[in-house]
Amino acid sequence: xxxxxxxxxxxxxxxxxxxxxxxxSDDGKKILEVENACAIxxxxxxxxxxxxxxxxxxxxxxxGTYKEIxxxxxxxxxxRVLYNAKKPLIYGFGSTNCEGMAxxxxxGEKAGAIxxxxxxxxxxxxxxxxxxxxxxxxxxGEVKNRADVILYWGANPxxxxxxxxxxxxxxxxxxxxxxxxxxxxxxxxxxRYTDTARVADIYLQVKQGYDYDLFxxxxxxxxxxxxxxxxxxxxxxxxxxxxEIMKNARFGTIFYGMGLCHTDGRNHNIDIAISLTxxxxxxxxxxxxxxxxxxxxxxxxxxxxxxxxxxxxLDLSKRDIAHMNPGETSSIDLAMRGEIDxxxxxxxxxxxxxxxxxxxxxxxxxxxxxxxNICMASEISDLHIPVGIVGVEVPGxxxxxxxxxxxxxxxxxxxxxVISDEELFERIYQRLCELEAxxxxxxxxxxxxxxxxxxD
Amino acid sequence: xKTVTLTMTNPPELYxxxxxxxxxxxxxxxxxxxxxxxxxxxxxxSPLGKYFTVEGNGGATAAETRIILRGDCSRLKRxxxxxTAGEIVIEGDADMYIGGWMKGGKIHVKGNVDSFCGLAMxxxxxxxxxxxxxxxxxxxxxxxxxxQGGLIRVxxxxxxxxxxxxxxxxxxxGGDADIHVSTHxxxxxxxxxxxxxxxxxxxxxxxxxxxxxxxxxxLPGFKQVGEVEQEVDGVKARFIHYxxxxxxxxxxxxxxxxxxxxxxxx
Ligand code: SF4
Numbered sequence: 001x002x003x004x005x006x007x008x009x010x011x012x013x014x015x016x017x018x019x020x021x022x023x024x025s026d027d028g029k030k031i032l033e034v035e036n037a038c039a040i041x042x043x044x045x046x047x048x049x050x051x052x053x054x055x056x057x058x059x060x061x062x063x064g065t066y067k068e069i070x071x072x073x074x075x076x077x078x079x080r081v082l083y084n085a086k087k088p089l090i091y092g093f094g095s096t097n098c099e100g101m102a103x104x105x106x107x108g109e110k111a112g113a114i115x116x117x118x119x120x121x122x123x124x125x126x127x128x129x130x131x132x133x134x135x136x137x138x139x140x141g142e143v144k145n146r147a148d149v150i151l152y153w154g155a156n157p158x159x160x161x162x163x164x165x166x167x168x169x170x171x172x173x174x175x176x177x178x179x180x181x182x183x184x185x186x187x188x189x190x191x192r193y194t195d196t197a198r199v200a201d202i203y204l205q206v207k208q209g210y211d212y213d214l215f216x217x218x219x220x221x222x223x224x225x226x227x228x229x230x231x232x233x234x235x236x237x238x239x240x241x242x243x244e245i246m247k248n249a250r251f252g253t254i255f256y257g258m259g260l261c262h263t264d265g266r267n268h269n270i271d272i273a274i275s276l277t278x279x280x281x282x283x284x285x286x287x288x289x290x291x292x293x294x295x296x297x298x299x300x301x302x303x304x305x306x307x308x309x310x311x312x313x314l315d316l317s318k319r320d321i322a323h324m325n326p327g328e329t330s331s332i333d334l335a336m337r338g339e340i341d342x343x344x345x346x347x348x349x350x351x352x353x354x355x356x357x358x359x360x361x362x363x364x365x366x367x368x369x370x371x372x373n374i375c376m377a378s379e380i381s382d383l384h385i386p387v388g389i390v391g392v393e394v395p396g397x398x399x400x401x402x403x404x405x406x407x408x409x410x411x412x413x414x415x416x417x418v419i420s421d422e423e424l425f426e427r428i429y430q431r432l433c434e435l436e437a438x439x440x441x442x443x444x445x446x447x448x449x450x451x452x453x454x455x456d
Numbered sequence: 457x458k459t460v461t462l463t464m465t466n467p468p469e470l471y472x473x474x475x476x477x478x479x480x481x482x483x484x485x486x487x488x489x490x491x492x493x494x495x496x497x498x499x500x501x502s503p504l505g506k507y508f509t510v511e512g513n514g515g516a517t518a519a520e521t522r523i524i525l526r527g528d529c530s531r532l533k534r535x536x537x538x539x540t541a542g543e544i545v546i547e548g549d550a551d552m553y554i555g556g557w558m559k560g561g562k563i564h565v566k567g568n569v570d571s572f573c574g575l576a577m578x579x580x581x582x583x584x585x586x587x588x589x590x591x592x593x594x595x596x597x598x599x600x601x602x603x604q605g606g607l608i609r610v611x612x613x614x615x616x617x618x619x620x621x622x623x624x625x626x627x628x629x630g631g632d633a634d635i636h637v638s639t640h641x642x643x644x645x646x647x648x649x650x651x652x653x654x655x656x657x658x659x660x661x662x663x664x665x666x667x668x669x670x671x672x673x674x675l676p677g678f679k680q681v682g683e684v685e686q687e688v689d690g691v692k693a694r695f696i697h698y699x700x701x702x703x704x705x706x707x708x709x710x711x712x713x714x715x716x717x718x719x720x721x722x
Contacts, residue, residue: 086499111499128598131597318496327572341470363476
């Protein structure tokens with residue numbers, strides 16, 4: 001009898017749908033059916049059992065090919081790279097669980113590494129704005145049950161977060177929003193007329209790169225001052241109309257995506273969006289939320305903030321002091337400036353996401369990829385260590401885009417012998433401790449030889 | 457005043473962090489003691505003498521100590537960090553955080569500097585003959601009390617995010633400034649002799665900005681209120697006066713709101 005598993009969390013996007021139903025074959029080896037997931041969520045599950053998986057670590061040979069090695073050998077190799085580097089960078093973590101992130105941080109601290117996550121090239125700018133200006137946010141449940149005005153700015157959930165609109169923002173009938181779509185006003189601001197813009201009541205086609213100016217205009221109008229005839233390609237009347245709608249909302253939410261946090265000015269666009277949200281709270285209730293991309297990219301921000309006080313771009317090279325300053329300690333900047341001498345790509349694909357110049361610079365030094373899949377990063381690595389797929393083969397905690405933790409479960413076992421990110425990092429940590437102890441012993445021998453008695 | 461000359465003879469493979477290269481740390485030390493001071497290359501802590509040759513002893517106090525840096529220091533960070541007195545001369549380019557958290561004394565860089573120089577400065581003088589990178593005289597991440605005092609003078613252009621959260625002091629840029637000048641500022645003066653690209657004074661509460669050239673994209677939150685004649689950095693000229701950011705909160709003094717000011721030269 002195939003087994004039906006309910007309330008499964010989807011390990012793809014930041015919406016973290018936890019209502020999936022997965023049917024697994026009799027022997028528990030094959031995923032037969034996935035219900036409730038969108039097309040991309042569906043794909044994650046089928047890919048796990050239908051594709052050819054890497055079952056052993058692979059080490060690059062002098063002739064350029066990969067040779068399979070044991071986990072023990074791979075762990076020793078990885079630990080030595082970290083141990084010998086002056087400034088190793090451990091980056092990624094978009095697609096793993098919080099347990100794996102905490103274990104990786106232990107390794108990072110021991111190795112005196114830079115610890116960074118995909119926020120560095122994604123919503124890191126939002127985090128900077130949050131440091132500077134606070135975060136008047138809420139949960140997705142509050143949006144569903146209360147919001148009557150929704151503003152999507154520089155985000156296209158119709159493609160990037162397929163079930164966001166149906167589960168939380170536009171269509172669901174919540175406690176105080178019983179009429180669903182009919183009782184909600186949808187505003188979309190984007191330079192492109194996206195599929196999300198198609199469902200909007202009001203669409204503002206902001207001139208690309210002028211988001212900050214448009215926010216400035218909204219704020220100026222909200223405080224009762226005059227603005228020019230046209231700002232950022234939008235007519236004054238339209239701006240006045242939107243401000244009126246925002247002021248008269250019962251509960252409003254601004255959802256913004258990379259279209260806002262990665263256009264010119266980056267963190268400042270989010271910063272002023274937060275200021276606008278705060279201003280609107282003089283009139284009614286408004287909240288703001290980042291449309292986080294991967295299902296657990298909020299995770300490392302939470303875990304590392306708890307461990308070190310900073311959500312990303314952590315420089316642990318001084319061991320007892322954690323330092324963070326994106327622009328200096330951010331992965332791309334470090335790579336481009338040639339500040340790194342070893343690179344770990346974990347649960348992401350830096351080979352595909354980083355600018356080619358950064359990849360070339362990093363490739364001058366050892367590059368290790370830790371990921372379940374074959375990706376661009378794994379194919380240019382010196383060492384590729386496969387791990388189980390979180391949410392499919394490995395359970396764990398993930399943080400949804402609204403910073404709500406969700407317990408994910410596994411539906412099948414990983415391929416035989418394949419371990420989890422958490423176990424892998426724990427073992428690298430153990431190996432680092434051993435290397436350190438070996439060196440300390442050698443030091444002792446040296447000192448003894450020079451005639452100073454060893455302490456023990 | 458005693459002079460300590462550091463010459464970079466063995467440049468680092470990565471970047472060197474020299475937060476201990478200050479008159480404060482060198483004062484009262486001999487050349488040999490200075491050569492033993494810690495510097496960092498990533499996680500590797502080494503004596504300064506591994507990278508530099510050291511000539512001359514420090515003065516009795518920071519105020520009596522001058523440091524001259526020679527050789528290629530373009531991969532050297534944090535020189536003069538938190539210094540309170542004395543003098544540093546960097547003969548060529550330098551990297552990030554030069555004069556960060558500086559409280560007094562003088563730093564003169566004869567080349568270009570990278571980002572975060574004069575970060576959270578409280579006093580003293582930072583003179584840069586070349587260009588400056590981003591976040592010049594800005595506040596550290598998450599800190600809403602930025603530059604408090606002192607003078608930064610850059611002969612060339614500056615990158616973006618100059619003077620974020622500025623509270624006091626003066627920044628003079630000889631060339632152009634990229635986007636975001638005095639964002640969130642609550643005081644202080646920025647003088648741009650060239651052009652400014654845009655987002656000048658966004659979310660600004662108080663403070664003054666002078667632009668001798670053009671502001672390519674002025675913000676809608678600033679309103680023209682008149683014309684004034686003023687002497688700015690030794691130049692007497694007429695300026696158009698704007699107030700703002702009208703979208704931001706403003707304190708009230710003697711019954712009247714206090715605004716940030718932008719002056720553009722006529
Ligand atoms: S919307 Fe996102 S979390 Fe939900 S099923 Fe689709 S990919 Fe998975």
